């Protein structure tokens with residue numbers, strides 16, 4: 751996992767860069783790694799944590815959850831194949847902890863993307879096409895790449911606010927929270943699927 755503190759301690763901000771990237775998700779990390787490998791002096795800024803949706807709320811936790819579902823399904827069907835394994839129940843708190851373990855391990859491997867790159871955290875604002883104000887410090891850069899990703903868009907559905915809903919962020923951080931609730935999975939600004947997670 752890539753922690754802010756770790757980088758703050760290491761990072762001595764300089765004021766001029768060849769390439770500055772705002773957003774440390776998949777796109778920002780890849781761009782930073784590529785630019786650095788081509789010899790550029792690179793600054794990567796994120797407002798929160800590196801890894802973005804893919805690591806924390808998207809690809810990694812969703813595939814981990816799907817893996818758990820496959821394992822549970824196999825356990826349920828084990829007797830059909832002559833296995834004496836018995837299925838009892840799923841402890842969603844443990845599932846959640848196991849998913850966070852996977853996120854941590856994948857996050858650790860992503861550190862290689864920031865080798866040779868200056869990483870910092872905070873809110874950046876443009877003062878010109880080549881100047882940013884970051885935590886009250888002015889930074890200039892020949893090129894600035896905005897890689898700030900996207901957010902879930904909540905559709906205007908009648909009754910939705912009263913019913914309650916979860917976006918993928920809340921769902922994949924703590925899948926134990928969704929037991930016996932209906933969720934709407936909001937991806938890339940669209941409602942893709944309506945699931946029931948065990949409601950009677």
Ligand SMILES: Cc1cc2nc3c(=O)[nH]c(=O)nc-3n(C[C@H](O)[C@H](O)[C@H](O)COP(=O)(O)OP(=O)(O)OC[C@H]3O[C@@H](n4cnc5c(N)ncnc54)[C@H](O)[C@@H]3O)c2cc1C
Pocket residue numbers: 772773774775776777778795796797798799800801802803804805807808809810812872873874897898899900918937938
């Ligand atoms: C449930 C789910 C499953 C998915 N599964 C897959 C999959 O299997 N395969 C696949 O290829 N893709 C998958 N995706 C899509 C993938 O997660 C996205 O395509 C990817 O995360 C986009 O990366 P990004 O860097 O553009 O944006 P993000 O990952 O959103 O990263 C943006 C970063 O910018 C930072 N940021 C935002 N605003 C600012 C600001 N003002 N200042 C500084 N930093 C800022 C954020 O903190 C964040 O770290 C999935 C998505 C979801 C939701």
